[in-house]
Amino acid sequence: MSVYFESTIENHLAIAVTELSHADEIFELLYNDQENIGQFLGFVALTKTKEDEVNYIKKKMHGIADGTDALFSIIRDNHIVGVIDLHYIDSENKKAEIGYWLHSKFQHQGIMTKSVRKICEYAFENIGLNKLSLFADVENIGSNAVAKHAGFSYLATHPDYYVHRGQLRDMNEYYLLKREF
Structure with a gap:
């Protein structure tokens, strides 16, 4: 796998800047x-082809x-297992949101919390x-646990924060300040 930039988390686990060459592997995971x-996550239904x-x-x-x-690929043993990103980066106000997903085969191993x-x-x-926010559906037990284990505060x-599969969903918001990291 080609990687432009990679940052090691621990042996056999890293994040790497996502490249176009990662698209096939990410699509297959999804x-x-x-x-x-x-x-x-609503984007999954919209990702129907590798071209998407x-x-x-x-x-x-x-x-x-x-x-x-x-945008970063989460890499374990030279294979992509999930994706993590910063979005809505606001350099002036020094804040952003974090989003992520992990293939179910790799969940409950601490990979996402470390990522x-x-x-x-x-x-x-x-x-x-200075500030990072993380939103998790109230029923997404795993994502809420990741936020807490990663040191975020509720x-x-x-x-009724967003519509997913035709239903209004509630979201928990978490935050982490640089000084608390």
Whole structure:
């Protein structure tokens, strides 16, 4: 696998800047685990072809160039197992949101918590951000646990925050400040 930039989390685990060459592997992960990943994430239903994934990566690359996004592949033993990103990067106010997903085969192993901690380190030390936010569906037990285990503080529950699969969903909001990291 080609990688432009990689940051090691621990032996056999790293995050790497997502490249177009990662699109096939990411699409296969999404396709093979779409019911699990799509349970709380609406973009999964919109990712029907490898070309859809290529277009998403291109869109994020434009965001990277504009300073509003950062997209990373989570790599374990030289294979992509998930994705993590910073979005809505606001350099003026020094804040951003974190989003992520992980194939179900790799869940409950601490991979996502470690990846979130690594992206926080990157955001605070490399981009100069001060505040990171993380939103999790109230019923997404795993994502809420990741937020807590990664050191985020609960801020609020936002009722009817978004529509997913035709239903209004509530979201928990968490935050982490640089000084608390």
